[in-house]
Amino acid sequence: MPKFRIAVHIVPRKGLLDPQGKAVTDALHTLGFEYVDAVHVGRYIVIETSADDAMAAGETVREMCRKLLANPVTEDFEVESGVPA
Amino acid sequence: MKFGIVTFPGSNCDYDAYHAITEILGEEAIYLWHKDHDLQNADVVILPGGFSYGDYLRAGAIARFSPIMQEVAAHAKGGGPVLGICNGFQILCEAGLLPGALLRNAHLQFVSARVRIRVENPDTMFTNLYQKGEILEIPVAHGDGRYFAPPASLDALEADGRVIFRYADASGTISADANPNGSERNIAGIINEQGNVLGMMPHPERACSPLLGSDDGVRLLESILARVAA
Numbered sequence: 001m002p003k004f005r006i007a008v009h010i011v012p013r014k015g016l017l018d019p020q021g022k023a024v025t026d027a028l029h030t031l032g033f034e035y036v037d038a039v040h041v042g043r044y045i046v047i048e049t050s051a052d053d054a055m056a057a058g059e060t061v062r063e064m065c066r067k068l069l070a071n072p073v074t075e076d077f078e079v080e081s082g083v084p085a
Numbered sequence: 086m087k088f089g090i091v092t093f094p095g096s097n098c099d100y101d102a103y104h105a106i107t108e109i110l111g112e113e114a115i116y117l118w119h120k121d122h123d124l125q126n127a128d129v130v131i132l133p134g135g136f137s138y139g140d141y142l143r144a145g146a147i148a149r150f151s152p153i154m155q156e157v158a159a160h161a162k163g164g165g166p167v168l169g170i171c172n173g174f175q176i177l178c179e180a181g182l183l184p185g186a187l188l189r190n191a192h193l194q195f196v197s198a199r200v201r202i203r204v205e206n207p208d209t210m211f212t213n214l215y216q217k218g219e220i221l222e223i224p225v226a227h228g229d230g231r232y233f234a235p236p237a238s239l240d241a242l243e244a245d246g247r248v249i250f251r252y253a254d255a256s257g258t259i260s261a262d263a264n265p266n267g268s269e270r271n272i273a274g275i276i277n278e279q280g281n282v283l284g285m286m287p288h289p290e291r292a293c294s295p296l297l298g299s300d301d302g303v304r305l306l307e308s309i310l311a312r313v314a315a
Contacts (some may be wrong), residue, residue: 016233017267019191044141068150071143071179073186073234 001050004057010070011042013078036051045069054082086310089112089127091157091173093148098134098170098290105290106131110306119151129166129309132173134226144187144229144266145175152226162184166210166309167282171227174274174284183277183284184242185234190227191267197226199298200265202273202287203253206246210312211283214304220257221250221301225265230286232268232275239269248270248292250274250285 012018020041028036047064051057060077070077088106091205092099099116107199115125115147120139124130137148148154154176161167169177190196199222204215215221234242242248250273254263259271266286274285289302 008163017188017191019189019193019267041252068146071146071186071281073184074188085287 001010001052003048003050004054004084005085006047006049006057006061006082008045008047008061008065008069009079009080010045010065011040012076013074013076015045021032022065042075051082056083057082086110086112086124086129087125087127088129088131088312089117089124090114090131090133090227090232091117091119091135091153092133093119093135093151095137095139096133096135096172098172101215101288102131102133102170102290105131105293105302105306107248109293109303112310113126117153118249119148119153120155124156124157124160126256127160128313129168130160130175132157132167132169133290134173135137136170137172138227140155143179143287145172145177145179147181148176156183161277161279161282164279164281166313168211168227168309169282170288171225171286174286175229182282183275184238184274185232187286188231188233189229190231190265195226195228196230197224197290198266199224200273200287201253201255201263202206202250203257205248205251205258208246209249209280209308209310211276211305212249213310213312216256219256220253221292222299222300222303223292225287227266227286230268231265232266232272232286234269239272242272244272245278246274247276247278248274249276249283250287261289266283287302
């Protein structure tokens with residue numbers, strides 16, 4: 001089976017209190033980046049896996065997100081298209 | 086009665102729980118290793134505090150998939166008592182045995198302090214020796230203790246009497262000042278629908294002797310004894 005690299009972005013769900021994002025926003029304001037409206041701090045995960053094709057690899061990674069990588073109560077995720085590894 | 090205390094890699098309150106059960110309560114306790122597939126006939130399971138699997142990914146996210154957790158889930162489904170303290174509470178939420186999630190403290194700091202909690206529901210197998218509205222002094226020590234659930238879920242928990250403890254001040258007032266981590270509605274502990282799985286961030290096992298500043302946690306353990314033995 002071909003190998004793929006797939007990146008996943010996990011961020012706090014929109015509208016939920018995000019104290020980390022708020023703290024980074026405040027720090028950026030202090031540094032003079034006064035036009036920053038909001039910052040969201042999440043996780044970036046890269047999965048290397050074998051699969052029949054890029055689409056199948058993406059579907060598997062979405063399942064991983066639902067089962068483990070993201071918390072369904074508080075987080076949203078986006079799966080990038082798989083690239084050949 | 087036999088208490089099974091689960092040790093995950095990174096658990097650090099398993100001995101505190103063991104001490105409280107054997108020395109204070111005078112009951113039998115055994116350690117259950119996370120790779121075990123057997124609760125060894127424990128009547129009550131305790132998921133202790135700590136940093137299982139280094140809190141990698143999210144607190145409790147990986148411990149949830151330990152072999153022993155399948156047994157704990159089966160025990161819980163069969164009505165067996167399960168007490169999750171601190172990291173144990175986080176694991177129970179990740180495992181879906183309790184609703185909601187525990188997020189980074191709102192002020193982003195680790196909090197290690199003795200706090201006050203108000204007993205909201207004394208009619209459970211974990212709280213039957215307390216009075217409704219009683220204020221307990223129990224320590225907390227966590228970085229991810231902010232209880233969160235969607236508003237509809239919080240309303241349902243409250244309507245069903247499943248919020249067991251709330252952070253309060255000495256007079257019993259529920260206020261933002263008394264809330265050590267920004268938890269929704271000052272929630273410090275909740276129970277499942279069946280009433281046999283309790284998760285709480287404060288550490289009752291560390292409040293078991295006047296020498297340690299408080300023995301308010303003892304009656305929680307005695308409550309289990311009173312109800313399960315009956």
